Amino acid sequence: MNEPIRFHFDVDGENFSSAGEASVTVKKRLRQLGYPPDVIRKVSVAMYEGEINMVIHAHGGEADIEVGKSEIVIILRDKGPGIANVDLAMQEGYSTARDNIRALGFGAGMGLPNMKKYTDSMHIDTEVGVGTTITMKVLL
Amino acid sequence: MKIREIKDLLQAEIVCGEDQLDREVISACCSDMMSDVLAYVKDQGVLLTGLVNAQTIRTAGMMDMVCIVFVRDKRPTDSMIELAQECGIVLMYTALRAYEASGRLYHAGLGRSTSHE
Known part of the structure:
Protein backbone atom coordinates (compact mmCIF):
# COMPACT_ATOMS: atom_id res chain seq x y z
CA MET A 1 0.00 0.00 0.00
CA ASN A 2 1.46 3.34 -1.04
CA GLU A 3 -1.20 5.86 -0.15
CA PRO A 4 -2.07 5.94 3.56
CA ILE A 5 -5.59 4.76 4.46
CA ARG A 6 -7.50 7.56 6.17
CA PHE A 7 -10.46 7.51 8.52
CA HIS A 8 -12.30 10.60 9.72
CA PHE A 9 -14.84 10.82 12.54
CA ASP A 10 -16.87 13.58 14.15
CA VAL A 11 -17.04 12.91 17.89
CA ASP A 12 -20.40 13.89 19.37
CA GLY A 13 -19.78 15.78 22.60
CA GLU A 14 -23.33 15.68 23.90
CA ASN A 15 -23.76 11.98 24.39
CA PHE A 16 -21.52 10.12 26.83
CA SER A 17 -22.97 6.72 26.01
CA SER A 18 -21.95 6.99 22.35
CA ALA A 19 -18.37 8.04 23.25
CA GLY A 20 -15.96 5.46 21.91
CA GLU A 21 -17.95 4.51 18.82
CA ALA A 22 -15.22 5.84 16.52
CA SER A 23 -12.54 3.85 18.36
CA VAL A 24 -14.59 0.66 18.14
CA THR A 25 -14.94 1.25 14.38
CA VAL A 26 -11.19 1.84 13.98
CA LYS A 27 -10.48 -1.34 15.91
CA LYS A 28 -12.75 -3.32 13.57
CA ARG A 29 -11.20 -1.82 10.43
CA LEU A 30 -7.63 -2.48 11.59
CA ARG A 31 -8.61 -6.05 12.37
CA GLN A 32 -10.06 -6.43 8.86
CA LEU A 33 -6.82 -5.00 7.45
CA GLY A 34 -4.93 -7.73 9.30
CA TYR A 35 -2.77 -5.72 11.71
CA PRO A 36 -1.29 -7.55 14.74
CA PRO A 37 -3.44 -7.56 17.91
CA ASP A 38 -0.93 -5.54 19.96
CA VAL A 39 -0.84 -2.74 17.38
CA ILE A 40 -4.64 -2.72 17.19
CA ARG A 41 -4.94 -2.54 20.98
CA LYS A 42 -2.45 0.33 21.24
CA VAL A 43 -4.18 2.41 18.58
CA SER A 44 -7.72 1.72 19.74
CA VAL A 45 -7.09 2.25 23.48
CA ALA A 46 -5.18 5.51 22.89
CA MET A 47 -7.90 6.77 20.60
CA TYR A 48 -10.66 5.62 22.97
CA GLU A 49 -9.19 7.54 25.91
CA GLY A 50 -8.84 10.56 23.64
CA GLU A 51 -12.42 10.27 22.49
CA ILE A 52 -13.65 10.04 26.08
CA ASN A 53 -11.58 13.12 26.95
CA MET A 54 -13.11 15.08 24.07
CA VAL A 55 -16.60 14.19 25.28
CA ILE A 56 -15.88 14.89 28.97
CA HIS A 57 -13.91 18.11 28.56
CA ALA A 58 -14.37 19.61 25.11
CA HIS A 59 -17.95 19.10 23.85
CA GLY A 60 -16.64 16.68 21.22
CA GLY A 61 -14.29 17.20 18.31
CA GLU A 62 -12.77 15.41 15.35
CA ALA A 63 -10.62 12.33 15.01
CA ASP A 64 -8.41 11.51 12.03
CA ILE A 65 -6.52 8.27 11.61
CA GLU A 66 -3.84 7.74 8.98
CA VAL A 67 -2.64 4.22 8.42
CA GLY A 68 0.72 4.45 6.65
CA LYS A 69 3.44 2.00 5.74
CA SER A 70 5.53 2.41 8.88
CA GLU A 71 3.17 4.04 11.38
CA ILE A 72 -0.42 4.75 12.32
CA VAL A 73 -1.08 8.40 13.18
CA ILE A 74 -4.04 9.45 15.34
CA ILE A 75 -4.95 13.14 15.37
CA LEU A 76 -7.61 14.38 17.80
CA ARG A 77 -8.77 17.97 17.49
CA ASP A 78 -11.18 19.86 19.69
CA LYS A 79 -12.28 23.42 20.33
CA GLY A 80 -12.61 22.87 24.05
CA PRO A 81 -11.19 24.85 26.97
CA GLY A 82 -7.58 23.81 26.35
CA ILE A 83 -5.22 22.35 28.96
CA ALA A 84 -3.87 24.98 31.35
CA ASN A 85 -0.98 22.88 32.70
CA VAL A 86 0.07 20.00 30.46
CA ASP A 87 2.68 18.64 32.92
CA LEU A 88 0.05 18.40 35.62
CA ALA A 89 -2.48 16.85 33.24
CA MET A 90 0.09 14.18 32.33
CA GLN A 91 0.42 13.07 35.96
CA GLU A 92 -1.38 9.85 36.76
CA GLY A 93 -4.28 10.59 39.08
CA TYR A 94 -4.61 14.27 38.26
CA SER A 95 -8.04 15.09 36.86
CA THR A 96 -10.30 18.09 36.43
CA ALA A 97 -13.30 15.87 35.67
CA ARG A 98 -16.32 16.25 37.91
CA ASP A 99 -17.59 13.53 40.23
CA ASN A 100 -20.44 12.64 37.89
CA ILE A 101 -17.82 11.54 35.34
CA ARG A 102 -16.12 9.34 37.94
CA ALA A 103 -19.46 7.66 38.55
CA LEU A 104 -19.40 6.72 34.86
CA GLY A 105 -16.04 4.94 35.18
CA PHE A 106 -13.69 7.68 33.96
CA GLY A 107 -12.09 10.85 35.31
CA ALA A 108 -9.44 9.07 37.37
CA GLY A 109 -6.62 11.06 35.83
CA MET A 110 -5.45 8.15 33.70
CA GLY A 111 -6.58 9.32 30.25
CA LEU A 112 -3.55 11.25 29.01
CA PRO A 113 -1.03 8.95 30.77
CA ASN A 114 -2.73 5.95 29.14
CA MET A 115 -2.57 7.63 25.74
CA LYS A 116 1.16 8.20 26.19
CA LYS A 117 1.68 4.67 27.49
CA TYR A 118 0.02 3.01 24.51
CA THR A 119 1.67 5.08 21.76
CA ASP A 120 5.24 5.50 20.55
CA SER A 121 4.99 9.28 20.49
CA MET A 122 2.46 11.85 21.63
CA HIS A 123 2.40 15.58 21.05
CA ILE A 124 -0.06 17.97 22.71
CA ASP A 125 -0.74 21.33 21.11
CA THR A 126 -3.09 23.28 23.34
CA GLU A 127 -4.19 26.83 24.02
CA VAL A 128 -6.50 27.84 26.84
CA GLY A 129 -9.83 29.03 25.46
CA VAL A 130 -9.00 27.88 21.92
CA GLY A 131 -8.69 24.11 21.94
CA THR A 132 -6.40 21.12 21.90
CA THR A 133 -4.86 18.97 19.18
CA ILE A 134 -3.22 15.72 20.18
CA THR A 135 -1.09 13.81 17.68
CA MET A 136 -0.14 10.25 18.54
CA LYS A 137 1.89 7.73 16.56
CA VAL A 138 2.08 3.97 16.81
CA LEU A 139 4.98 2.46 14.89
CA LEU A 140 4.39 -0.62 12.74
CA MET B 1 -11.19 -22.01 33.33
CA LYS B 2 -14.23 -22.14 31.10
CA ILE B 3 -16.78 -19.31 31.20
CA ARG B 4 -19.36 -21.96 32.14
CA GLU B 5 -17.46 -22.64 35.39
CA ILE B 6 -17.48 -18.93 36.21
CA LYS B 7 -21.23 -18.90 35.76
CA ASP B 8 -21.58 -21.89 38.13
CA LEU B 9 -19.14 -20.58 40.76
CA LEU B 10 -20.94 -17.23 40.90
CA GLN B 11 -24.45 -18.68 40.51
CA ALA B 12 -24.79 -16.17 37.72
CA GLU B 13 -27.49 -15.70 35.11
CA ILE B 14 -26.34 -15.43 31.49
CA VAL B 15 -27.67 -12.38 29.63
CA CYS B 16 -26.07 -13.03 26.24
CA GLY B 17 -23.35 -15.15 24.66
CA GLU B 18 -24.83 -18.49 25.76
CA ASP B 19 -23.06 -20.15 22.82
CA GLN B 20 -19.62 -19.10 24.09
CA LEU B 21 -19.62 -20.70 27.54
CA ASP B 22 -16.91 -23.17 26.57
CA ARG B 23 -14.35 -20.44 25.88
CA GLU B 24 -11.30 -20.60 28.11
CA VAL B 25 -10.07 -17.66 30.18
CA ILE B 26 -6.90 -17.53 32.26
CA SER B 27 -7.42 -14.50 34.48
CA ALA B 28 -9.86 -11.80 35.57
CA CYS B 29 -9.94 -8.17 36.69
CA CYS B 30 -12.35 -6.44 39.07
CA SER B 31 -12.88 -2.68 38.76
CA ASP B 32 -15.49 0.03 38.43
CA MET B 33 -12.94 2.44 36.98
CA MET B 34 -12.63 1.86 33.26
CA TYR B 40 -3.57 -2.41 33.73
CA VAL B 41 -5.31 -5.25 31.91
CA LYS B 42 -3.05 -7.48 29.85
CA ASP B 43 -4.57 -10.86 29.19
CA GLN B 44 -7.38 -10.97 31.71
CA GLY B 45 -10.39 -12.26 29.81
CA VAL B 46 -13.03 -11.50 32.43
CA VAL B 52 -23.37 -0.56 34.13
CA ASN B 53 -23.07 1.61 31.04
CA ALA B 54 -22.03 1.37 27.40
CA GLN B 55 -18.42 2.22 28.29
CA THR B 56 -18.16 -0.98 30.34
CA ASP B 64 -10.17 -8.10 24.01
CA MET B 65 -11.96 -9.38 27.10
CA VAL B 66 -14.52 -12.09 26.44
CA CYS B 67 -16.81 -11.96 29.49
CA ILE B 68 -18.29 -9.31 31.80
CA VAL B 69 -19.81 -10.24 35.16
CA PHE B 70 -22.07 -7.58 36.68
CA VAL B 71 -22.09 -7.88 40.46
CA ARG B 72 -24.75 -6.94 43.03
CA ASP B 73 -27.50 -8.09 40.64
CA LYS B 74 -26.96 -5.21 38.24
CA ARG B 75 -28.58 -5.72 34.84
CA PRO B 76 -27.34 -4.37 31.52
CA THR B 77 -29.67 -2.38 29.26
CA ASP B 78 -30.85 -3.60 25.84
CA SER B 79 -28.42 -1.30 24.02
CA MET B 80 -25.53 -2.67 26.11
CA ILE B 81 -26.59 -6.23 25.27
CA GLU B 82 -26.65 -5.34 21.58
CA LEU B 83 -23.16 -3.82 21.81
CA ALA B 84 -21.86 -6.89 23.65
CA GLN B 85 -23.27 -9.19 20.99
CA GLU B 86 -21.54 -7.15 18.28
CA CYS B 87 -18.25 -7.47 20.19
CA GLY B 88 -18.76 -11.17 20.96
CA ILE B 89 -18.71 -10.62 24.72
CA VAL B 90 -20.58 -12.86 27.19
CA LEU B 91 -22.64 -10.90 29.75
CA MET B 92 -23.80 -12.35 33.04
CA TYR B 93 -24.96 -11.03 36.41
CA THR B 94 -24.66 -12.38 39.93
CA ALA B 95 -26.23 -11.38 43.24
CA LEU B 96 -22.77 -11.58 44.86
CA ARG B 97 -20.78 -8.49 45.74
CA ALA B 98 -17.54 -7.77 43.90
CA TYR B 99 -15.34 -8.91 46.78
CA GLU B 100 -16.95 -12.31 47.16
CA ALA B 101 -17.34 -12.89 43.43
CA SER B 102 -13.63 -12.16 42.89
CA GLY B 103 -12.69 -14.30 45.89
CA ARG B 104 -14.62 -17.32 44.63
CA LEU B 105 -12.95 -17.15 41.21
CA TYR B 106 -9.49 -16.64 42.70
CA HIS B 107 -10.01 -19.47 45.17
CA ALA B 108 -10.99 -21.74 42.28
CA GLY B 109 -7.66 -20.92 40.65
CA LEU B 110 -8.57 -18.26 38.09
CA GLY B 111 -5.57 -15.98 37.54
CA ARG B 112 -3.65 -17.31 40.51
CA SER B 113 -0.45 -18.04 38.65
CA THR B 114 -0.17 -14.64 36.96
CA SER B 115 1.86 -11.88 38.56
CA HIS B 116 0.03 -8.74 39.61
CA GLU B 117 1.85 -5.55 38.82
Missing part, protein backbone atom coordinates in the same frame (compact mmCIF):
# COMPACT_ATOMS: atom_id res chain seq x y z
CA SER B 35 -9.42 3.90 32.88
CA ASP B 36 -7.75 1.50 35.31
CA VAL B 37 -8.94 -1.44 33.25
CA LEU B 38 -7.48 0.25 30.15
CA ALA B 39 -4.21 0.90 32.01
CA LEU B 47 -14.17 -8.18 33.91
CA LEU B 48 -16.11 -8.14 37.18
CA THR B 49 -17.75 -4.77 37.71
CA GLY B 50 -20.58 -2.84 39.29
CA LEU B 51 -20.47 -0.23 36.53
CA ILE B 57 -18.77 -2.98 27.16
CA ARG B 58 -16.49 -0.82 24.97
CA THR B 59 -13.67 -0.93 27.51
CA ALA B 60 -13.86 -4.73 27.71
CA GLY B 61 -13.94 -4.87 23.91
CA MET B 62 -10.87 -2.64 23.64
CA MET B 63 -8.94 -5.01 25.90
Whole structure:
Protein backbone atom coordinates (compact mmCIF):
# COMPACT_ATOMS: atom_id res chain seq x y z
CA MET A 1 0.00 0.00 0.00
CA ASN A 2 1.46 3.34 -1.04
CA GLU A 3 -1.20 5.86 -0.15
CA PRO A 4 -2.07 5.94 3.56
CA ILE A 5 -5.59 4.76 4.46
CA ARG A 6 -7.50 7.56 6.17
CA PHE A 7 -10.46 7.51 8.52
CA HIS A 8 -12.30 10.60 9.72
CA PHE A 9 -14.84 10.82 12.54
CA ASP A 10 -16.87 13.58 14.15
CA VAL A 11 -17.04 12.91 17.89
CA ASP A 12 -20.40 13.89 19.37
CA GLY A 13 -19.78 15.78 22.60
CA GLU A 14 -23.33 15.68 23.90
CA ASN A 15 -23.76 11.98 24.39
CA PHE A 16 -21.52 10.12 26.83
CA SER A 17 -22.97 6.72 26.01
CA SER A 18 -21.95 6.99 22.35
CA ALA A 19 -18.37 8.04 23.25
CA GLY A 20 -15.96 5.46 21.91
CA GLU A 21 -17.95 4.51 18.82
CA ALA A 22 -15.22 5.84 16.52
CA SER A 23 -12.54 3.85 18.36
CA VAL A 24 -14.59 0.66 18.14
CA THR A 25 -14.94 1.25 14.38
CA VAL A 26 -11.19 1.84 13.98
CA LYS A 27 -10.48 -1.34 15.91
CA LYS A 28 -12.75 -3.32 13.57
CA ARG A 29 -11.20 -1.82 10.43
CA LEU A 30 -7.63 -2.48 11.59
CA ARG A 31 -8.61 -6.05 12.37
CA GLN A 32 -10.06 -6.43 8.86
CA LEU A 33 -6.82 -5.00 7.45
CA GLY A 34 -4.93 -7.73 9.30
CA TYR A 35 -2.77 -5.72 11.71
CA PRO A 36 -1.29 -7.55 14.74
CA PRO A 37 -3.44 -7.56 17.91
CA ASP A 38 -0.93 -5.54 19.96
CA VAL A 39 -0.84 -2.74 17.38
CA ILE A 40 -4.64 -2.72 17.19
CA ARG A 41 -4.94 -2.54 20.98
CA LYS A 42 -2.45 0.33 21.24
CA VAL A 43 -4.18 2.41 18.58
CA SER A 44 -7.72 1.72 19.74
CA VAL A 45 -7.09 2.25 23.48
CA ALA A 46 -5.18 5.51 22.89
CA MET A 47 -7.90 6.77 20.60
CA TYR A 48 -10.66 5.62 22.97
CA GLU A 49 -9.19 7.54 25.91
CA GLY A 50 -8.84 10.56 23.64
CA GLU A 51 -12.42 10.27 22.49
CA ILE A 52 -13.65 10.04 26.08
CA ASN A 53 -11.58 13.12 26.95
CA MET A 54 -13.11 15.08 24.07
CA VAL A 55 -16.60 14.19 25.28
CA ILE A 56 -15.88 14.89 28.97
CA HIS A 57 -13.91 18.11 28.56
CA ALA A 58 -14.37 19.61 25.11
CA HIS A 59 -17.95 19.10 23.85
CA GLY A 60 -16.64 16.68 21.22
CA GLY A 61 -14.29 17.20 18.31
CA GLU A 62 -12.77 15.41 15.35
CA ALA A 63 -10.62 12.33 15.01
CA ASP A 64 -8.41 11.51 12.03
CA ILE A 65 -6.52 8.27 11.61
CA GLU A 66 -3.84 7.74 8.98
CA VAL A 67 -2.64 4.22 8.42
CA GLY A 68 0.72 4.45 6.65
CA LYS A 69 3.44 2.00 5.74
CA SER A 70 5.53 2.41 8.88
CA GLU A 71 3.17 4.04 11.38
CA ILE A 72 -0.42 4.75 12.32
CA VAL A 73 -1.08 8.40 13.18
CA ILE A 74 -4.04 9.45 15.34
CA ILE A 75 -4.95 13.14 15.37
CA LEU A 76 -7.61 14.38 17.80
CA ARG A 77 -8.77 17.97 17.49
CA ASP A 78 -11.18 19.86 19.69
CA LYS A 79 -12.28 23.42 20.33
CA GLY A 80 -12.61 22.87 24.05
CA PRO A 81 -11.19 24.85 26.97
CA GLY A 82 -7.58 23.81 26.35
CA ILE A 83 -5.22 22.35 28.96
CA ALA A 84 -3.87 24.98 31.35
CA ASN A 85 -0.98 22.88 32.70
CA VAL A 86 0.07 20.00 30.46
CA ASP A 87 2.68 18.64 32.92
CA LEU A 88 0.05 18.40 35.62
CA ALA A 89 -2.48 16.85 33.24
CA MET A 90 0.09 14.18 32.33
CA GLN A 91 0.42 13.07 35.96
CA GLU A 92 -1.38 9.85 36.76
CA GLY A 93 -4.28 10.59 39.08
CA TYR A 94 -4.61 14.27 38.26
CA SER A 95 -8.04 15.09 36.86
CA THR A 96 -10.30 18.09 36.43
CA ALA A 97 -13.30 15.87 35.67
CA ARG A 98 -16.32 16.25 37.91
CA ASP A 99 -17.59 13.53 40.23
CA ASN A 100 -20.44 12.64 37.89
CA ILE A 101 -17.82 11.54 35.34
CA ARG A 102 -16.12 9.34 37.94
CA ALA A 103 -19.46 7.66 38.55
CA LEU A 104 -19.40 6.72 34.86
CA GLY A 105 -16.04 4.94 35.18
CA PHE A 106 -13.69 7.68 33.96
CA GLY A 107 -12.09 10.85 35.31
CA ALA A 108 -9.44 9.07 37.37
CA GLY A 109 -6.62 11.06 35.83
CA MET A 110 -5.45 8.15 33.70
CA GLY A 111 -6.58 9.32 30.25
CA LEU A 112 -3.55 11.25 29.01
CA PRO A 113 -1.03 8.95 30.77
CA ASN A 114 -2.73 5.95 29.14
CA MET A 115 -2.57 7.63 25.74
CA LYS A 116 1.16 8.20 26.19
CA LYS A 117 1.68 4.67 27.49
CA TYR A 118 0.02 3.01 24.51
CA THR A 119 1.67 5.08 21.76
CA ASP A 120 5.24 5.50 20.55
CA SER A 121 4.99 9.28 20.49
CA MET A 122 2.46 11.85 21.63
CA HIS A 123 2.40 15.58 21.05
CA ILE A 124 -0.06 17.97 22.71
CA ASP A 125 -0.74 21.33 21.11
CA THR A 126 -3.09 23.28 23.34
CA GLU A 127 -4.19 26.83 24.02
CA VAL A 128 -6.50 27.84 26.84
CA GLY A 129 -9.83 29.03 25.46
CA VAL A 130 -9.00 27.88 21.92
CA GLY A 131 -8.69 24.11 21.94
CA THR A 132 -6.40 21.12 21.90
CA THR A 133 -4.86 18.97 19.18
CA ILE A 134 -3.22 15.72 20.18
CA THR A 135 -1.09 13.81 17.68
CA MET A 136 -0.14 10.25 18.54
CA LYS A 137 1.89 7.73 16.56
CA VAL A 138 2.08 3.97 16.81
CA LEU A 139 4.98 2.46 14.89
CA LEU A 140 4.39 -0.62 12.74
CA MET B 1 -11.19 -22.01 33.33
CA LYS B 2 -14.23 -22.14 31.10
CA ILE B 3 -16.78 -19.31 31.20
CA ARG B 4 -19.36 -21.96 32.14
CA GLU B 5 -17.46 -22.64 35.39
CA ILE B 6 -17.48 -18.93 36.21
CA LYS B 7 -21.23 -18.90 35.76
CA ASP B 8 -21.58 -21.89 38.13
CA LEU B 9 -19.14 -20.58 40.76
CA LEU B 10 -20.94 -17.23 40.90
CA GLN B 11 -24.45 -18.68 40.51
CA ALA B 12 -24.79 -16.17 37.72
CA GLU B 13 -27.49 -15.70 35.11
CA ILE B 14 -26.34 -15.43 31.49
CA VAL B 15 -27.67 -12.38 29.63
CA CYS B 16 -26.07 -13.03 26.24
CA GLY B 17 -23.35 -15.15 24.66
CA GLU B 18 -24.83 -18.49 25.76
CA ASP B 19 -23.06 -20.15 22.82
CA GLN B 20 -19.62 -19.10 24.09
CA LEU B 21 -19.62 -20.70 27.54
CA ASP B 22 -16.91 -23.17 26.57
CA ARG B 23 -14.35 -20.44 25.88
CA GLU B 24 -11.30 -20.60 28.11
CA VAL B 25 -10.07 -17.66 30.18
CA ILE B 26 -6.90 -17.53 32.26
CA SER B 27 -7.42 -14.50 34.48
CA ALA B 28 -9.86 -11.80 35.57
CA CYS B 29 -9.94 -8.17 36.69
CA CYS B 30 -12.35 -6.44 39.07
CA SER B 31 -12.88 -2.68 38.76
CA ASP B 32 -15.49 0.03 38.43
CA MET B 33 -12.94 2.44 36.98
CA MET B 34 -12.63 1.86 33.26
CA SER B 35 -9.42 3.90 32.88
CA ASP B 36 -7.75 1.50 35.31
CA VAL B 37 -8.94 -1.44 33.25
CA LEU B 38 -7.48 0.25 30.15
CA ALA B 39 -4.21 0.90 32.01
CA TYR B 40 -3.57 -2.41 33.73
CA VAL B 41 -5.31 -5.25 31.91
CA LYS B 42 -3.05 -7.48 29.85
CA ASP B 43 -4.57 -10.86 29.19
CA GLN B 44 -7.38 -10.97 31.71
CA GLY B 45 -10.39 -12.26 29.81
CA VAL B 46 -13.03 -11.50 32.43
CA LEU B 47 -14.17 -8.18 33.91
CA LEU B 48 -16.11 -8.14 37.18
CA THR B 49 -17.75 -4.77 37.71
CA GLY B 50 -20.58 -2.84 39.29
CA LEU B 51 -20.47 -0.23 36.53
CA VAL B 52 -23.37 -0.56 34.13
CA ASN B 53 -23.07 1.61 31.04
CA ALA B 54 -22.03 1.37 27.40
CA GLN B 55 -18.42 2.22 28.29
CA THR B 56 -18.16 -0.98 30.34
CA ILE B 57 -18.77 -2.98 27.16
CA ARG B 58 -16.49 -0.82 24.97
CA THR B 59 -13.67 -0.93 27.51
CA ALA B 60 -13.86 -4.73 27.71
CA GLY B 61 -13.94 -4.87 23.91
CA MET B 62 -10.87 -2.64 23.64
CA MET B 63 -8.94 -5.01 25.90
CA ASP B 64 -10.17 -8.10 24.01
CA MET B 65 -11.96 -9.38 27.10
CA VAL B 66 -14.52 -12.09 26.44
CA CYS B 67 -16.81 -11.96 29.49
CA ILE B 68 -18.29 -9.31 31.80
CA VAL B 69 -19.81 -10.24 35.16
CA PHE B 70 -22.07 -7.58 36.68
CA VAL B 71 -22.09 -7.88 40.46
CA ARG B 72 -24.75 -6.94 43.03
CA ASP B 73 -27.50 -8.09 40.64
CA LYS B 74 -26.96 -5.21 38.24
CA ARG B 75 -28.58 -5.72 34.84
CA PRO B 76 -27.34 -4.37 31.52
CA THR B 77 -29.67 -2.38 29.26
CA ASP B 78 -30.85 -3.60 25.84
CA SER B 79 -28.42 -1.30 24.02
CA MET B 80 -25.53 -2.67 26.11
CA ILE B 81 -26.59 -6.23 25.27
CA GLU B 82 -26.65 -5.34 21.58
CA LEU B 83 -23.16 -3.82 21.81
CA ALA B 84 -21.86 -6.89 23.65
CA GLN B 85 -23.27 -9.19 20.99
CA GLU B 86 -21.54 -7.15 18.28
CA CYS B 87 -18.25 -7.47 20.19
CA GLY B 88 -18.76 -11.17 20.96
CA ILE B 89 -18.71 -10.62 24.72
CA VAL B 90 -20.58 -12.86 27.19
CA LEU B 91 -22.64 -10.90 29.75
CA MET B 92 -23.80 -12.35 33.04
CA TYR B 93 -24.96 -11.03 36.41
CA THR B 94 -24.66 -12.38 39.93
CA ALA B 95 -26.23 -11.38 43.24
CA LEU B 96 -22.77 -11.58 44.86
CA ARG B 97 -20.78 -8.49 45.74
CA ALA B 98 -17.54 -7.77 43.90
CA TYR B 99 -15.34 -8.91 46.78
CA GLU B 100 -16.95 -12.31 47.16
CA ALA B 101 -17.34 -12.89 43.43
CA SER B 102 -13.63 -12.16 42.89
CA GLY B 103 -12.69 -14.30 45.89
CA ARG B 104 -14.62 -17.32 44.63
CA LEU B 105 -12.95 -17.15 41.21
CA TYR B 106 -9.49 -16.64 42.70
CA HIS B 107 -10.01 -19.47 45.17
CA ALA B 108 -10.99 -21.74 42.28
CA GLY B 109 -7.66 -20.92 40.65
CA LEU B 110 -8.57 -18.26 38.09
CA GLY B 111 -5.57 -15.98 37.54
CA ARG B 112 -3.65 -17.31 40.51
CA SER B 113 -0.45 -18.04 38.65
CA THR B 114 -0.17 -14.64 36.96
CA SER B 115 1.86 -11.88 38.56
CA HIS B 116 0.03 -8.74 39.61
CA GLU B 117 1.85 -5.55 38.82
